[in-house]
Amino acid sequence: MKNLEGRVIIVTGGSGGIGIVASELMAERGAHVVLAELDGTRAETEADRLRSQGLDATAIQTDVSDKGSVDFMVKEVSTQLGRVDGLVNNAAMFSRVPMSRVGSLEISESEWDKMMEINVKGVWNVCSAVVPVMKTQKYGKIVNISSGTALKGSPSRIHYVTSKAAVIGYTKSLAMEVGEHNIYVNCVAPGSTLAEENPTPEIIAVREKAASTRCIKRVQRPEDLAGPLAFFMGPDSDFITGQTLVVDGGSCLH
Template structure:
């Protein structure tokens, strides 16, 4: 795998922390030249420093993925810096519980719904269109979109998150159909319970102890592998999808959830 990623220019959005940081670091480990992007400059620079400290090649470009012009500038600057774009990992995401106190379907404000949509779903459309000129010139270009187990199963106080992650799943398939003519593969990953700052905030915001306990059990009690996953484990899957080892894989949805969504039981 490493030989087929070595030297590829890989853009990872939302790479200041959590899954994005883990994926950027894993791609760098196998020789990818990494564009770390996030609106959090301090966190993004920390990711770059970690990659450089282990001998990798990385640069940081700030970008708010809600802004079309900033996304277009990200792609242009990335291509100018490294000479092209080979891999685009659309990982930036948010959750309504990170933005407001009341996020149940009957309580959420319109602006929160809109913001989650703009970050989680619309940004992927913007990013792919902006990167397309360089992806078309790449041999073996790969787009990886971060969806979620919430693309398949609902969660409390998360209507916008569930709806947009379901949208990522189908947008991935639609993009795979339209971009196959250019030799571009498009796949998505569906992380389950991964230990990240975003997940920590999700649990912190739930005030009702019974709802919080039910959510925690829902996140971890059904894992056949009885633990949370790590960003590094997600990164290894992303490395596979970015590499030529997955050259016959497109339009696919890859679950990485410890077996949670395949059954209805509970691991005590």
Template sequence: MFDLTGRVALVTGAGQNVGAEIALTLAAQGAAVGVNDLFAERAEAVAATIVSAGGRAVGVEADVADLEDVREMVQTVESELGPIDILVNNAGVPPNQEWDLIPFHETAPASWHTWIDINLYGVFNCCHATVQGMIERGWGRIVTIVSEGGRIGEPLMAVYCAAKAGAIGFMKALAKEVAPHGVTANCVALGTLGPPDGDPELVARLARRYPVGRIGRPSDVAPAVVYLASPEAEWVTGQTLPVSGGYTTS
């Protein structure tokens, strides 16, 4: 099951953490992978890991918030690997750090663009540049990585939550548009992930919010993406799958 041999995937923001794990896992299932990041060296390092394991991959530097950049990225991936069948919108900027969280009324309006431009427009741009090809070929999978904050709202990160909620609403609507053409569109909503070597006190404090008793890891996320990207998930669309240790239950 979940064999992606012959499929071509594009994963944005895949130079580290969650995106890198998704790119490596899609490749392990047989997909050729366009590995995007804002930083070329990160993207190329992940692509090189896939290639050295016997897979096909290309690293592509692009800013998902810039539509022209995105169009060029899609062209590069398609000329190197073939038409894109699977788009994973993973690139995102996090809310301010824990010690930096501020109420909405104290935020600087100029800062709002950061979250909206990358976490929402980035998704629009990448879908706009790839969906037509998927429709023409009659098969496609779009998976957007969002946050539980976009589903339920979290204080002190309102604009981040708005951008992620916008991506969820967009994917639901797009799912209905493209469903007749064999294309699905879903979200995966994450709880807090952390590096295993993070500050133990902070990690323990964050873990207390999660019924499963720990914060997440990139390896919790990638298999969910593989499922939604697979042929077996063709009857699942317009959904948001929480991968969050029981943080939310509906």
């Protein structure tokens, strides 16, 4: 299937667990993927790996919480590749930029602020840079990554859950704002996904426990997200906007 042929798609945090697996699938479907990633070295390594397979990929070191860095990245993409058809807002403070998994009273003010800077302001920064380009093209597809925890709640890491709930509201409002320009904005909410590079026994136990809460009783992997994300980047989702798709094997039924 080559239904993303010719599309330029930016994936923030594109060399992380879910980001790189989704980027690879979209590149296999014909897209030129841009890995806009805080860890520039890892992004270069992954882009090289994709290119060695004959796929189209570019790495650009980017900090989504820094407006200047984001504006530079989007300008580079527009200049070098001529267009921006898709954006996956995947970067987050999660495992590669780790967060504390503690109760609300134990979270420091600086970690709360950092969470909002990356997970909420980061999404706004990248959308604000990409939407004007998409408006001139009269077409564009954006998908923001939330989390099932935003719909279900969680007894720890309230800063993360709050940030991911904000992403859902942001998605709905931006979809209303830009629909007249033929720009689609959706959200994907993953369940607990084994996406860590070297997962500790504790992390594996958390991911295995999540499997028991699902209709489909197995551990979720990045590959489970790649297809739904590619769907939102392609023509098959051309009459869907403002929606949140929960991809978690049927744990949160909404």
